[in-house]
Amino acid sequence: VSTQSTWARGKRKRRYEEKVQEVKHAQIRLMKIHQQQAGRGGKAFDPIPRGLQKVSRSRAKRIHEAHKQREKKEVAQQKKAAQAPKKGQKAAEGNTKGLPDGWVEFKNQDGVPYFYHPNTGTTTWKRPTQARR
Numbered sequence: 001v002s003t004q005s006t007w008a009r010g011k012r013k014r015r016y017e018e019k020v021q022e023v024k025h026a027q028i029r030l031m032k033i034h035q036q037q038a039g040r041g042g043k044a045f046d047p048i049p050r051g052l053q054k055v056s057r058s059r060a061k062r063i064h065e066a067h068k069q070r071e072k073k074e075v076a077q078q079k080k081a082a083q084a085p086k087k088g089q090k091a092a093e094g095n096t097k098g099l100p101d102g103w104v105e106f107k108n109q110d111g112v113p114y115f116y117h118p119n120t121g122t123t124t125w126k127r128p129t130q131a132r133r
Helices: 003-039 057-083
Strands: 104-107 113-117 122-124
Touching: none
Parallel strands: none
Antiparallel strands: 104 113, 113 122
């Protein structure tokens, strides 16, 4: 081990220890300030932000579980909405019968049929026919 690397390691260690002491002193200063404010009738330090209230651990757990359940329900509703035809679209009976592969028949709000190919994103009012080879 070279003398220079040992010297550099020692220097880094001293800087680290100085930083630790600096942080420790800053924490002590803050603690004293909070104690003085509380002693002068000033507002004591409260780690809870304004608008929130203290609750027991069991109550916090129930709130958290309810929140998770609500999120799960919302995600399930979003998935269901994404899979269902959009408002005003009504899948026709036997919507793929007699249509080329991939085409689906829907009806608009007035009951007029239109055709959609989900793979290509194509929509048309004319009934698609088999492509000639």
